[in-house]
Amino acid sequence: MNANPLVILFYLAALIAIVASIKVVTRNNTVHALLYLVISLVAVAVCFYLMGAPFAAGLEVIVYAGAILVLFVFAIMLFGLRQDETRLAPKNTGFSVWLGPCVLALCLLAELVYVLQHDGIQAQLSATVVDSKQVGILLYGPYLLAVEIASFLLLAGLIAGFHFAKPREQGGDL
Amino acid sequence: MTTIPLMHVLILASTLFGIGFVGVIVRKNALFMLMSLEVMLNATGVAFIGAGATWQQADGQVMFILILTLAAAEVAVGLALLICLQNKHQTLDVDVLSRLKG
Structure with a gap:
């Protein structure tokens, strides 16, 4: 088993992405599924950062978690709240609804802060990074x-x- | 050479792709199918970024940007279609909407 902290953090972010994606597919309420979709996209962005692609991670947060999710939110607002599946969802709304996304987002935040202040990981990342200049020249x-x-x-x-x-x-x- | 093995990145990408695929197949609500499509496109982006990081080439990120463009256009057109369907038929259930055919 590899004891490299970078790899372990990557596995943690990947696990959060997979759990959040499963929640997206299995929720009944569209807004709850959308919350988990944000978590999934941000977790994948952390994976990109740990793989040495910070430009792609920034684009993932800006375009996916920013623009596309805002489109989804506007569409759900236009659909109205009398969704077929929302009406059938259980009425135990409250604490448990936003607890799951909050816990996963806090895990990702703690991971990101740890990576940013850890000198060993930063040295490891800067050795393997593919920066935006190379991407722009190729593009x-x-x-x-x-x-x-x-x-x-x-x-x-x-x-x-x-x-x-x-x-x-x-x-x-x- | 990056420290994260390519095989594990590909396992993550295929798992996410499988979850999205199951979502597209199983869910009846067209909005959830669109969200699952987002998860699938995201998984292909993970595979491209992992390959680009393994060989230290920027091509992977270029392909990711193109996938991002595709996803943005797809969501814009798909959501516009869904809003039209909701206004006309008052439902997003694909079984009900299958009356449109023929």
């Missing part, structure tokens, strides 16, 4: 065509969102 060099295709994909998403959001009189319904 706008050999992968330029892929970036263009990705921009077309985002444009298609924008146009589709605009089309579905139009009022129904103008032919916006399905």
